[in-house]
Amino acid sequence: MEITIREERAAHAAVSAVERLVADGVPGRLAAGDPTLWGEEAEAEAATRLGWLSLPRTSRELLPEIAELVAWAAAEELTNVVLAGTGGSSLAAEVVCDSADVPLTVLDTTDSQQVRRALAEGLAHTVLVVASKSGETVETGSVLRIFEAAFQDAGIDPATRIVIVTDPGSPLAPAAADAGYRLVLARPDVGGRYSALSAFGLVPSALAGVPVERLLDEAAEVAPLLSRPEGNPGLLLGAVIGGSALAGRDKLVLEDQLSELNGLPVWIEQLLAESTGKDGRGILPVVGADPSGVGDELVLAIASDIGDVRVDGPLGAQFLVWEYATAVVGRLLEVNPFDQPDVASAKRATAALLVSPHEPNEPVLVDGPVEVYGSTSAHDLPGVYSELLHAVPHDGYLAVLAYLDRLAAFDAPVPDGADFVEMTDAWMAADAATLRALLALRTPRPVTFGWGPRYLHSTGQYHKGGPPTGVFLQITGVVQDDVPVPGRSYTLRSLQLAQALGDLTALTELGRPAVRLHLTDRAAGVAHLLAAAQEA
Template identity: 60%
Template sequence: MSTDQVKAADLVVTLEGAVRDSAASARERLVADGIPAKLAAKDPSLWGPDAAAEAAVRLGWLDLPRSSRALLPELSRVAAEKRAAGLDRVVLAGMGGSSLAPEVIAATRGVELTILDTTDPHQVRRAIEDRLERTVVVVSSKSGGTVETDSQRRAYEAAFRAAGIDPAERIVVVTDPGSPLARLAEEAGYPTFLADPEVGGRYSALSAFGLVPSALAGVDVTALLDEAEALAGSLAKDTDNPALLLGAALGGFTGHDKVLLAGSTPAGLGDWIEQLVAESTGKDGTGLLPVVVEGPDAPGFVPGPDSHLVAFAEHGDPGADLADTVVSGPLGAQFLAWEYATAVAGRLLGIDPFNQPNVQESKDNTKALLEASGDGPLPSGTPLLVDGPVEVYSADSGLYDGAGDLTEVLQRLVRAVPEDGYLAVMAYLDRDPAGEGEAAEVRPALAALTPRPVTFGWGPRFLHSTGQYHKGGPHNGVFLQITGEVTDDLEVPGRPYSFGRLQLAQALGDFGALGDRGRPAVRLHLRDRAAGLARLREALDSVRP
């Protein structure tokens, strides 16, 4: 079997077999067009005239290994001040690019960081009630208007005030200059770190969005920047450029548009890559679908005819013998390499890797549902059937007409996945282990029933990630949405809705967006969450492959 291996600093990319040959051809085209030097020089014309205006203000991530060092003195001062005040628990309120990278950084470096990227009232309430007297909250939003983050901020402000604590002593803000959140923070006296506005959210791992919460939690972020900077010198090169090779493999492996991601270190890196690749490439009816699998023994691990396996590791070989592509290296270098590779893949795919044209649709649907329903119930529709604690709704009733129970619905769902398609599971539940974290087990259970890739996302978290691909990518997805009854709701202070109402509106809004595009979608509503998940597991066990 032919092998191609490229190393720079401590990052190594190794390609095997067919992907090696396809990538070699793609890399030759990229080098012939001068792409490495042009990208390193931040040439906005690389993705065509329609993308040039967006690209011109979205290439700042290339400078971050050096430019982010300007944050370090003030960040060190604020972190020391909070620790001296006995604030040793850090909560990050943020979504998508504002939360996924810090989650990986903290987990990989072994420090505690509570990620609050949900509107589930049970999960939000549990976070607020946990060691409030020792908590500092990082409120992180690029736009400054992210509804989930705004709601979480309001809830924490109210909790601090109720406990006799000045929120200005406990809240730190990360946002772009001039955003509504920046103005609010100035008025409230919150310490504020302004990020580079020429860095998009999913490319912001090495910016203030990744560094501030991580440093407050105790991570040595200087080492992270050192790891990235060691790789940065190779990005303009035609040879000895592992990030270029990775981009050529992702975008140049024609016909292989499903990318299986496996690796235990850096911890959680697959979820970060998933957002970066799916939201960057899933548009204009094309794209690369990342599929995060649990490990070499997980169902869905073996690549199919339109997929290939990428294994990653922080140190050494990840041990994935079936992998077509192996990426090994420290976390800072991984962040920069994957960002560069995704931009290169966008060039090969002929898309703009910096916009997200379909993300706003579900947000608009959510807002419209909340405004139109007023104080009344949200328009959730009439269930096709009720199987014990599970109600079944469909955006394509013809597919499930006459289904007698949940098992038959799931049977038809699995069989509806086209030969070139995928099945996406989207769970609007409490993802903590203390909540409904076991819902993630639905992915491997379904993957064991179909040869097609199965993805899993927590709602509304995935709306800032794979949600773009679901609506803008190829029309070959089948969707399973899971919602649950709320038993202990929590009001959003200063807003005419609760967290539970917002969560359901987000689910219904996205369900409507999928239905409007003709995507086959079914929603399972758990009238009792624990009993509903138990019934779902039972039904899955009865489905015939």
């Protein structure tokens, strides 16, 4: 692993922070698992959340069990791996598989269209990995119930197709044993977003075809450096990010265009945002955006010279070093990097809406296939955008949050004989995520994008617990072909809407400016959103 600081202000902030950290003995104390590093209030939780430091060694104990699972799946010709999980329980495996160029279907969603897409991929050759630390994550549990019923309807015994990864003591563990599912128990002293090198990252990746021992080897090679005051990449990375944030540069633009580690910034985003965004402080990761040059921005590039800081290293080492660096940032910002106190507010609001569901009030504005809900004096969609962008404070950001099928753009028609550039243009023209780039052209402030509900387990903590400088544009869409959740009183449509409205309630109760756009026709609605964003 190599951390290269290419910008003078960032170097000065890093040197100052390293001096403080070394004077406090942080490198040795953190490597030894000292839970007192983050203050008295965080000590009890930190004492149960530092197992990730030893995962390069302890996860090797899982390798024989994982090898047996891989052999079983191969013997049963289970070539289609579906992962039901969210946040830290799915993002690491997605990065591992994308970087290794092996297929993995990730269901971290409650979108009916996206779930039906996965169900259509061929149940006869599908293995479902259900990953949840708590065993109580509502979207993961819903996907499990839907697949159980689908397997049964197809004449397939779910016990021959389902693998559960969870903590000892979670309700999923005894339920898996009763159902005859294959069960892999993870270490309970590793938090979800620090679990990349645990069973949560390794089991689905191995089933998909990745030689996961290599990840542990890469992490093990860098691990001895993490106790040192010098030549410690985790210390330097945490120091430059945390020290820059203390100096006012708390927006971290993550750039990876030239990296072979596909999707790593999205994993970093959930790690940093959920770990640091609390008590009115935090680091806002900005993914998929070009630097805008504003004063509170630090640009960090994975394997390229585009940014102020460059990070090089293999994926297994990246996982461990970023986790270490995040713990260091928590120390510098004086926040507990292992809790997520503000995530619960949206969960409570969602649960209340599921118990007592109600449809929203009439929209305040209708512009073609887009209904607008919330406080606005605009007369059309371009006006709504202008109002939201104007509401972003000088040190703030705009977050676009979409509760839609994140793969829907690939359904867009492509001209016959189109080359790759033309295909990409067609997909971008049908992708709700393109809205981020279009709105970013109209403001110097950062614009982020998150798919719901996955962001609830990622930047959702920062949005509610971090600095109160965010402005929020939420997007929901009509559901044409709903999916019931067996054994529950709700469907995916009602759950998805409850999650969107629950988070919107939590944001507005905190005084965060927020507007919801509802697409009465998804494809036409996305096209309309993008066209309106291009109007002056």
